[in-house]
Amino acid sequence: MPVPPGNSTDAAIVVRGLTKSYGKVAALRGVDLEVERGIVFGLLGPNGAGKTTLVRILTTLQPPSSGSASVAGFDVQRDAEALRRSIGLAGQFAAVDDQLTGLENLELVARFYHLPRVEARRRARSLIERFDLVEAGDRRAITYSGGMRRRLDLAAALVAEPEVLFLDEPTTGLDPRSRLDLWVAIEELARGGTTVLLTTQYLEEADRLASRIAVVDHGLVIAEGTASELKERVGGRVVAVQVVDAGQLDQTAAVLGRFGDNPHVDTAAHEVSVGVGQDAGVMAEVVRVLDNAGIAIADLAFRQPSLDDVFLSLTGRAAEDADFADVTAAIEGGTR
Amino acid sequence: MTVATHLEPTPAAPPRPPVEQPSTGTKLRWAVQDTLLMTRRNLLRYVRLPENLMGVTVQPIMFLVLFTYVLGGAIRVTTPDYVTYLLPGIIVQTMLFGAMITGFGLAQDQLSGLFERYRSLPMARSTVITGRLLADVIANIFVAALMIAVGVAMGFRFGGSVAESLAMPAVAILFALPISGFFAAVGLTVRSMEAMNTTFIVIFPLTFISSAFVPVESMPSWLQPIADANPFTIAVNAARALALGEDATGDLVRTGVWVTLLTVIAVPLAVRAYNRPR
Ligand SMILES: Nc1ncnc2c1ncn2[C@@H]1O[C@H](COP(=O)(O)OP(=O)(O)OP(=O)(O)O)[C@@H](O)[C@H]1O
Numbered sequence: 001m002p003v004p005p006g007n008s009t010d011a012a013i014v015v016r017g018l019t020k021s022y023g024k025v026a027a028l029r030g031v032d033l034e035v036e037r038g039i040v041f042g043l044l045g046p047n048g049a050g051k052t053t054l055v056r057i058l059t060t061l062q063p064p065s066s067g068s069a070s071v072a073g074f075d076v077q078r079d080a081e082a083l084r085r086s087i088g089l090a091g092q093f094a095a096v097d098d099q100l101t102g103l104e105n106l107e108l109v110a111r112f113y114h115l116p117r118v119e120a121r122r123r124a125r126s127l128i129e130r131f132d133l134v135e136a137g138d139r140r141a142i143t144y145s146g147g148m149r150r151r152l153d154l155a156a157a158l159v160a161e162p163e164v165l166f167l168d169e170p171t172t173g174l175d176p177r178s179r180l181d182l183w184v185a186i187e188e189l190a191r192g193g194t195t196v197l198l199t200t201q202y203l204e205e206a207d208r209l210a211s212r213i214a215v216v217d218h219g220l221v222i223a224e225g226t227a228s229e230l231k232e233r234v235g236g237r238v239v240a241v242q243v244v245d246a247g248q249l250d251q252t253a254a255v256l257g258r259f260g261d262n263p264h265v266d267t268a269a270h271e272v273s274v275g276v277g278q279d280a281g282v283m284a285e286v287v288r289v290l291d292n293a294g295i296a297i298a299d300l301a302f303r304q305p306s307l308d309d310v311f312l313s314l315t316g317r318a319a320e321d322a323d324f325a326d327v328t329a330a331i332e333g334g335t336r
Numbered sequence: 337m338t339v340a341t342h343l344e345p346t347p348a349a350p351p352r353p354p355v356e357q358p359s360t361g362t363k364l365r366w367a368v369q370d371t372l373l374m375t376r377r378n379l380l381r382y383v384r385l386p387e388n389l390m391g392v393t394v395q396p397i398m399f400l401v402l403f404t405y406v407l408g409g410a411i412r413v414t415t416p417d418y419v420t421y422l423l424p425g426i427i428v429q430t431m432l433f434g435a436m437i438t439g440f441g442l443a444q445d446q447l448s449g450l451f452e453r454y455r456s457l458p459m460a461r462s463t464v465i466t467g468r469l470l471a472d473v474i475a476n477i478f479v480a481a482l483m484i485a486v487g488v489a490m491g492f493r494f495g496g497s498v499a500e501s502l503a504m505p506a507v508a509i510l511f512a513l514p515i516s517g518f519f520a521a522v523g524l525t526v527r528s529m530e531a532m533n534t535t536f537i538v539i540f541p542l543t544f545i546s547s548a549f550v551p552v553e554s555m556p557s558w559l560q561p562i563a564d565a566n567p568f569t570i571a572v573n574a575a576r577a578l579a580l581g582e583d584a585t586g587d588l589v590r591t592g593v594w595v596t597l598l599t600v601i602a603v604p605l606a607v608r609a610y611n612r613p614r
């Protein structure tokens with residue numbers, strides 16, 4: 001029996017040499033990716049990295065400029081319609097119908113996936129419960145708060161129980177509890193065999209959820225691997241020094257430069273961090289040298305590298321080093 | 337004692353059933369079903385936001401009343417009375433205003449980001465447009481019936497057969513359909529609702545430089561050829577002849593030609609506007 005196109009490869013998502021330009025802006029500059037079936041794959045990157053662009057191409061909302069991509073075995077350009085039967089999308093901005101109730105929204109989306117009416121209704125009900133919207137289920141979405149809209153939008157992405165799920169910054173705009181609930185829901189889905197591609201700017205989110213992570217910056221995948229593989233890139237552990245006097249930050253960085261490459265200065269936190277070896281003995285030396293330099297220490301840590309540190313060592317910039325306008329846009333977008 | 341010498345990779349997720357490839361018949365059924373679902377959704381929005389219909393109900397009725405009682409006496413027409421002259425014209429005009437709602441509805445959905453979801457769903461991309469058009473045709477039927485009822489209350493009487501009487505609003509609705517297509521293209525393209533409002537400036541004079549409110553012969557001679565060539569005049573003349581029970585063949589044929597022509601231009605424009613990557 002011929003293998004149906006939807007099952008011809010082991011990978012749920014295959015991306016080859018993908019580029020996308022908007023006029024002069026190169027949003028993607030040659031992305032290669034392979035996402036195994038049934039895992040949560042994290043796409044991690046700062047504002048403007050190209051995460052949304054990649055998601056939009058993979059969900060057939062936009063054609064690529066060059067290169068190819070397939071999802072669930074379907075080519076994004078040649079088999080767009082079949083592809084869309086296999087996916088669910090929660091875009092960066094919640095897309096819900098203001099004038100329909102929560103239940104009606106979900107039921108309609110389910111019907112557009114061609115589920116029978118009874119089944120559509122059943123799934124709408126159960127998702128409304130799962131996303132803690134029972135009281136609001138019969139209210140028009142226009143009365144929803146930003147976080148409620150976001151949850152409704154996520155429920156809509158799940159309603160067809162798609163094979164591959166795309167979540168573009170799913171937890172932006174959610175309160176801590178909703179965020180945790182969503183994390184649990186995503187983990188459950190992955191256990192059930194759903195492939196999830198999620199983008200995030202929250203390094204802890206990728207760390208917690210994704211079994212593999214691709215770090216995207218300026219339209220390129222600059223690193224890929226498991227969270228621990230990426231952490232190994234930093235090489236050992238990180239020394240972080242918080243100083244009392246912000247005026248001494250640069251001096252501190254100069255001193256710490258002796259212990260590892262490219263110390264990073266976080267002005268807001270009054271902190272300088274640097275990747276060092278595994279030997280905890282270095283701490284005594286750090287304290288002594290700082291003391292000699294007359295630098296007052298507010299706090300001192302010898303810790304496992306976070307993905308923040310990974311990002312720093314990969315790009316020389318912090319992931320959060322985006323301009324303010326972008327950050328506010330992302331926050332507003334998520335809760336719109 | 338070593339039980340396992342190496343760690344097994346995480347067990348592979350259970351295989352999912354393959355996505356079935358639908359037959360052509362199934363696809364066709366889905367297309368129809370999707371359009372009906374989208375139509376229902378749009379009609380539901382009419383019900384929940386009745387103010388969207390104000391422009392095509394309250395306003396034309398106000399026009400009908402004001403024109404008939406304030407200006408009607410001063411306008412010389414060949415019909416028995418002015419309301420009989422005016423009603424077919426104002427119905428065609430109102431159906432065109434209804435066509436503008438097509439554009440407004442699509443602009444609203446587009447700007448709210450809702451199409452981001454629709455475009456990722458496994459329905460034909462044209463569903464958004466066909467479902468919109470069908471809902472707006474249904475709304476137009478409702479509005480036309482309302483206008484006729486008000487007209488009858490004001491003394492309007494059909495002069496022809498039942499078929500001709502039914503054909504009068506039908507011509508108006510049909511004529512508005514390709515115009516809806518144009519507004520769909522605009523609505524799918526605009527980047528703000530304000531931009532959408534400017535379309536009113538185009539449609540409004542077009543409906544006045546016509547035979548809808550006054551006979552073309554009463555206009556200055558330089559304006560008459562423009563009014564005569566206006567496709568809106570042709571549709572109004574067809575609707576009026578049907579209302580009076582006069583021979584409408586010529587005007588109907590010309591209206592049909594215009595509808596065909598406008599459709600051929602409008603549909604690709606609308607589809608292209610919807611498929612335009614953004
Ligand atoms: N429609 C567009 N027209 C022009 N430029 C665009 C368009 N969409 C995206 N871009 C540009 O492409 C680049 C990548 O954008 P993208 O939205 O993919 O980033 P992102 O990683 O999702 O960022 P964020 O975290 O802020 O959502 C940016 O420089 C952006 O300005």
Ligand SMILES: [Mg+2]
Pocket residue numbers: 051052053092168
């Ligand atoms: Mg984005």
